[in-house]
Amino acid sequence: MSSSQTKKTRHPWRENIEAFTVAIVMAVMLKYFAVEAYQIPTGSMQPTLMGQEFRERGQVVGEVKDRILVDKLSFHYRDPERFEVVIFKYPLNRAQNFVKRLIGLPGDHLKIQNGDLWQRSSASEPWKVLRRPSKVMADQWKAIDLGEAPRGVHWVSDDGREIKSRDVDVAGPAALTFAAHGGGSILDTYAHGYPVGMQESMKKHPEPHRSNANTVGDLRVTGRVTAKPQLERCVIEISEGGRRYRFEIAGPASKEATHVRASWAKREAFETLDISVEGVRLAAGQAVEFTAQNLDDQLRLELDGQEIAAVEVPTSVDQTSAVRIELLGGGALLEELQVWRDIYYLEGTFSSEWVLPAGCYFMMGDNTQDSSDSREWRALRLKWQGSPAGDQPIAGNAREGSGDGRYRPDSNPIRQPTELGMTTFFRDVYGELHIFPKEAELPLAPPEQYANAPFVPRELITGRAVAVFWPLAWRYGTYRVKWIR
Numbered sequence: 001m002s003s004s005q006t007k008k009t010r011h012p013w014r015e016n017i018e019a020f021t022v023a024i025v026m027a028v029m030l031k032y033f034a035v036e037a038y039q040i041p042t043g044s045m046q047p048t049l050m051g052q053e054f055r056e057r058g059q060v061v062g063e064v065k066d067r068i069l070v071d072k073l074s075f076h077y078r079d080p081e082r083f084e085v086v087i088f089k090y091p092l093n094r095a096q097n098f099v100k101r102l103i104g105l106p107g108d109h110l111k112i113q114n115g116d117l118w119q120r121s122s123a124s125e126p127w128k129v130l131r132r133p134s135k136v137m138a139d140q141w142k143a144i145d146l147g148e149a150p151r152g153v154h155w156v157s158d159d160g161r162e163i164k165s166r167d168v169d170v171a172g173p174a175a176l177t178f179a180a181h182g183g184g185s186i187l188d189t190y191a192h193g194y195p196v197g198m199q200e201s202m203k204k205h206p207e208p209h210r211s212n213a214n215t216v217g218d219l220r221v222t223g224r225v226t227a228k229p230q231l232e233r234c235v236i237e238i239s240e241g242g243r244r245y246r247f248e249i250a251g252p253a254s255k256e257a258t259h260v261r262a263s264w265a266k267r268e269a270f271e272t273l274d275i276s277v278e279g280v281r282l283a284a285g286q287a288v289e290f291t292a293q294n295l296d297d298q299l300r301l302e303l304d305g306q307e308i309a310a311v312e313v314p315t316s317v318d319q320t321s322a323v324r325i326e327l328l329g330g331g332a333l334l335e336e337l338q339v340w341r342d343i344y345y346l347e348g349t350f351s352s353e354w355v356l357p358a359g360c361y362f363m364m365g366d367n368t369q370d371s372s373d374s375r376e377w378r379a380l381r382l383k384w385q386g387s388p389a390g391d392q393p394i395a396g397n398a399r400e401g402s403g404d405g406r407y408r409p410d411s412n413p414i415r416q417p418t419e420l421g422m423t424t425f426f427r428d429v430y431g432e433l434h435i436f437p438k439e440a441e442l443p444l445a446p447p448e449q450y451a452n453a454p455f456v457p458r459e460l461i462t463g464r465a466v467a468v469f470w471p472l473a474w475r476y477g478t479y480r481v482k483w484i485r
Contacts, residue, residue, distance in 0.1 A: 036463065038087065038097065040066040044365035044372060045099060047193040048085070048139045049468065050480060054201045064198060066480050067470040068099070072463035079458065080361065083136045085465040085484050088363070088456050092379055092397035093412075095431025099465060100373055103130070104354065104362025106458075111353040112375070114317060115188075115214060115344035116296060129296040129315070135485040137295070140366060141220055141340040142193030147200070149180035155325075155337070166223075166338065170331040172230075178323035178339050185215040185320040188344040190369055197477030210346065210369045217241065217319035218342035220293035223334055227251045227282040230330025234282065236292040237326065241318025242268065247292040247301045252284040253329055260299055260309045270314060277301075277309050287335075295342060343368055348375030350452050360455035372399075374454040381449050382413065382426055383442040387434075396428045398450060 040051040054062040070087050080086050080102050090096040104110045109120045110130075117130040132140065145154055145166060155163040158175040168176070181187070190211035191199050217240035225234050231251030238245045242265025250258045258280040262273040280303065282288055291302040299311040323339050346368045354374075356362055365371025380398035387394060399412045413426040415438050422438040465484045472479055 036070045036072055037469075038068050038070055038099065038465075040068065040099060043370055044367050045085070045101070046367045046370075047142070047195075048101075048366045048484070049099065049465070050198075050478070052198065052202075055205065062201065062475060064471065064473045064476055064478055064480065066468045068465045068484065069467045069469060070463040071466045074464060075461060080461055080464065083132055086363070086461055087463040087465065089460040089462065090397075091456055091460060092377060092395075092429050092453055093427060093431055094429060094460070097462070098363070100363035100365055100371075102361055103364045104356050104374075106356055106358050106360055108356045108362070109354070110356065110362055112345045112347045113352065114315070115216065115218070115319065115342075115346075117345055131296045131298070133485075137342075139485050140343055142343070144186065144189075144192050144339045144341060145178075145180035145337070146194075147196035150182040154178075154180045167333075167335045168337075169333045170327055171228075172331045173327055173329060174331065175324060175326045176334075180339070185322065186219065186339070186341055187212045188214045188216055188341070188369070192341060195476060195478045197473075197475070201476060208370050214344045214346075215319040215321060216341045216344050217316060217321045218293075218295045219321055219323060220291065220295065220340040220342075221323055221325075221338070222289070222291045222340070223337040224287050224289050225249075225282065226287045226333040226335075227284055228331045228333075229253065229284040231282065231284075231327060231332050232256075232329030233326075234290075234332060235324075235326040235328065236290070237324040238292065238294045239320075239322045239324075240294060240316045241265065241320055243313075243316060245294050245299050245313070247299070249290065249301075249303070250281040251329065251332075252282060254281065258301075258308065260301055260311050262299065262311065262313055268314075273311060273313065275309050275311050280308055282332075287333075293340075346375070348454075350376075350378065351454075354454055356455060359458050361458070361461065362454060363456055374456070377453045379429075379451045379453040380412070381444060381451070382424075383444060384424070384434075384436050385440040385442065386436060393444060393448070394426070394428050394434065396426055 040049045042051045046052065050064045050066045052064045053060050082102060082105055084102050085099065086102050087097055087099055090098045103117060107121060111118045118127045119130040120127050152164045153162045154166050155168065155176040156179045190207040191202055194202065219238050221236050230253050232254045233251055234249045236247045244263050246261040248259040248261060250256060258277040260275040264270040289304050293300050297313055297315050299313060301308045343366060354362060362374045364373045378398040379395045381393035381395050383393045397412045399410055413424050415422060415424050420437065424436055424438045424441060426434045428434065467484060468480045468482050470480065
């Protein structure tokens with residue numbers, strides 16, 4: 001009898017069990033070391049990542065909650081980099097995973113001022129605006145003129161004509177002022193940047209109280225211009241306080257070069273800037289995509305995706321703003337006009353300046369108006385009779401409710417009546433829930449009881465978000481499939 005005949009026959013069920021076991025082990029290993037999927041539950045990273053619920057009469061009637069893929073392998077071989085969207089264990093409740101954008105690195109001095117992020121490496125260095133890469137800005141620019149404009153008016157000409165479109169065919173010289181924000185200076189309106197379908201649903205709910213609280217001077221104007229033969233210059237003007245930033249693109253009939261000009265109010269005592277760019281000219285009848293922007297103290301002009309000029313300007317404290325387009329000498333067809341604004345970063349409740357210790361990082365949500373992040377985190381310490389820590393206080397997340405029984409889902413601690421009397425429910429930094437009578441609490445002085453806790457240690461950072469793969473929210477016209485930058 002051959003040796004093959006002496007071997008026992010393998011049962012199909014045994015092979016299935018082995019295959020199933022290997023699959024489970026591989027899935028667990030992949031999840032722990034390589035790739036994992038997460039759902040975004042809140043709006044702290046909107047509109048980069050969506051976690052929006054829509055309610056009517058207190059009931060959830062719809063939602064857009066991104067599902068993201070997380071790379072957990074890269075950070076086994078390298079440290080996180082600035083501006084990456086990262087996943088980490090929340091330092092004040094390590095049972096929770098948070099998703100934020102990494103803003104500060106170990107050793108950084110950071111501050112938020114006039115809506116911008118500032119950074120330096122030591123106290124002896126001057127502060128400088130922390131500029132984000134263009135790929136990051138692609139997700140962070142917030143389109144202002146989406147959907148129906150107030151009164152249907154998108155632009156207003158100097159002769160009073162209201163333009164109810166983002167496309168306009170101008171026969172001769174004209175000047176148009178942006179009006180789709182409702183007039184006045186451009187503000188940090190909460191709904192800016194949201195898809196049209198979501199904006200319609202959001203109108204049924206009040207915006208956060210910090211909406212429309214600040215003027216925004218960092219703006220971007222995009223569109224497509226097709227020059228008529230008589231056009232001398234197409235001018236995109238962005239104002240910031242008493243300053244005027246003019247991007248003058250030479251037309252077919254121009255005898256001058258293209259210019260980027262900047263003038264200041266007399267009180268600012270700066271010289272006028274004038275940068276000439278030779279050889280750049282609009283051809284009659286040829287459509288050209290343009291981008292003109294004032295971002296983080298830099299003026300930038302692009303035509304058909306190519307940088308034409310980049311000019312540094314001093315910081316402006318006055319952020320009141322407006323946008324105009326002028327056609328000099330002749331007309332042009334202007335299409336797909338859009339004005340965008342930058343995030344206006346809000347200062348923290350407890351501080352607006354931080355020095356990062358070694359091995360720690362600073363995290364912020366892109367939705368600065370509605371994000372629990374490094375600006376706001378605060379530790380609470382409690383002591384009570386019968387505590388497992390004895391005489392030592394136990395720390396947890398300070399997220400207290402109103403004190404009259406109205407609590408957020410993540411409130412900590414919660415004090416409410418039970419059959420045992422008034423009871424305290426307190427979750428510590430490791431996620432363990434402690435329940436004890438409120439009367440058992442021992443007093444602590446406020447300096448000992450509360451401490452700001454803005455930093456995330458390196459060991460708590462577990463991965464980086466790489467892609468949104470769901471949902472396709474047809475109801476809200478939102479198609480959430482993209483790479484995360």
